[in-house]
Amino acid sequence: MKYVIFIIISCLLSSCKSSIIVPQRAVYQTEDFINVAISDFVSRCSLFKKDSVFEVTVKDTLVKLSFQSEQSRWVLDTIYSDILVVKFSGLTNKEWYYSDAVIGSKGKLASRYVIKNGKLFFWWDDNYPLTEETLAVFKEYDILTEVMERGWIPDSSIDDAKKGAHYYFCRKDAFRYKRVVTNITTGYYEPPKLKCK
Known part of the structure; x- marks a missing residue:
């Protein structure tokens, strides 16, 4: 009986458990x-x-x-x-246009990412420089297009209904x-x- 209760509790806890481990911290x-x-x-x-x-x-x-x-x-x-x-x-508009995103630069392009179940999550981090690896991942997910003409900003649409x-x-x-x-x-x-x- 104790074994069955242990299995049930383990199953319940594992379904709530994060796949990314974040330790308890003071800050x-x-x-x-x-x-x-x-x-x-x-x-x-x-x-x-x-x-x-x-x-x-x-x-x-x-x-x-x-x-x-x-x-x-x-x-x-x-x-x-x-x-x-x-x-x-x-991401609604699947292309970002970049002209001055230089490897090692900070803040000109998103520099952090995580891939989970084949899907890309990315964000800006002003303390983390853009790397070749990050740029390669963004190109692999087909969200980057280089702009030849500096200062040109493409038209983009916003879907107000998108949640x-x-x-x-x-x-x-x-x-x-x-x-x-x-x-x-x-x-x-x-x-x-x-x-x-």
Whole structure:
């Protein structure tokens, strides 16, 4: 009987377990939050099946806006300094145009990535230089096209109906989070309630 209970508990725990291991820490790095969010997104979010390339965006501090109708503008409503947001968006325009992305440069092109189940997740990291390997992966996923004419920006369309996944984390606990799937950008809707310590 004890053996059966042990197997059931093990199965339950393994289904909740992250495929990316993030140790418990006193202070978490941004990459820890990204890894936890990717693990949940891959295993539990239906949006994972809809695209093959996902842009990851991090909002270090959540700022909520509200609309003032008498002035017809969005104004600052609330600052949530204890909340960090990790967002996933399926890439709509599959081509980026780059002209001055130099190996070793920082901030001109996304420089970090993870491949999970054959799908690419990428993000900008101003502290991490662009490498040959990263550039080769972006070319392999066919999201880069070199621009011959410096300063030319191609037309791109935005799909307002396309949904993304937003992960709201307690800044001090990478394992305390809630996911919201929506086509509204963060800051323009009420964030989920999190009990952060």
